[in-house]
Amino acid sequence: ELKVEQNPLFLSMQEGKNYTIYCNYSTTSDRLYWYRQDPGKSLESLFVLLSNGAVKQEGRLMASLDTKARLSTLHITAAVHDLSATYFCAVDALDSNYQLIWGAGTKLIIKP
Amino acid sequence: DVKVTQSSRYLVKRTGEKVFLECVQDMDHENMFWYRQDPGLGLRLIYFSYDVKMKEKGDIPEGYSVSREKKERFSLILESASTNQTSMYLCASSFDVGVGEQYFGPGTRLTVT
Numbered sequence: 001e002l003k004v005e006q007n008p009l010f011l012s013m014q015e016g017k018n019y020t021i022y023c024n025y026s027t028t029s030d031r032l033y034w035y036r037q038d039p040g041k042s043l044e045s046l047f048v049l050l051s052n053g054a055v056k057q058e059g060r061l062m063a064s065l066d067t068k069a070r071l072s073t074l075h076i077t078a079a080v081h082d083l084s085a086t087y088f089c090a091v092d093a094l095d096s097n098y099q100l101i102w103g104a105g106t107k108l109i110i111k112p
Numbered sequence: 113d114v115k116v117t118q119s120s121r122y123l124v125k126r127t128g129e130k131v132f133l134e135c136v137q138d139m140d141h142e143n144m145f146w147y148r149q150d151p152g153l154g155l156r157l158i159y160f161s162y163d164v165k166m167k168e169k170g171d172i173p174e175g176y177s178v179s180r181e182k183k184e185r186f187s188l189i190l191e192s193a194s195t196n197q198t199s200m201y202l203c204a205s206s207f208d209v210g211v212g213e214q215y216f217g218p219g220t221r222l223t224v225t
Contacts (some may be wrong), residue, residue, distance in 0.1 A: 043202065
């Protein structure tokens with residue numbers, strides 16, 4: 001069974017701190033996506049990681065992909081309140097028949 | 113920029129009504145998807161389409177049907193709405209031959225009473 005596991009599922013942290021969200025997946029893939037969702041809103045694409053060792057950065061967020069370990073990380077540096085949202089990872093599995101396999105999402109709350 | 117639009121942001125329907133949710137994308141994408149999102153259950157794929165008039169069942173197709181008569185438009189139909197179909201419905205599209213990055217519409221929050 002194709003699985004994508006995110007952890008933690010919920011994270012409450014103070015502004016200024018660093019933290020990492022992990023996304024493990026169970027199948028062969030070299031394409032992984034990170035999305036952000038604000039409450040009551042739709043999903044917005046954050047990062048597209050297309051090969052082993054890929055690293056992308058945007059502001060205080062940095063995403064990386066290790067296809068050998070089947071692991072992606074989303075690192076938050078010096079968190080600010082505006083980054084409060086739910087973050088999803090999704091894997092483009094080679095045998096998934098056009099589907100992305102989604103993680104359950106990590107709800108991130110950053111307290112001022 | 114890719115734009116995916118959905119016909120309604122909020123919709124309230126009665127049990128037993130036939131409900132149409134429309135999704136339109138303007139980037140000539142091959143693939144279109146319908147998801148529902150419920151608290152604690154994440155995103156669940158209802159149906160997807162990889163070409164005009166082609167459709168494939170996702171994880172939870174029961175109680176739903178879809179239509180794709182034109183490349184840019186993908187409709188989700190609830191034949192006889194039930195209260196357990198109250199949810200947020202998200203449409204997405206992607207260009208890639210395989211799957212690729214998906215672009216989402218704003219969502220339709222459907223309430224069935």
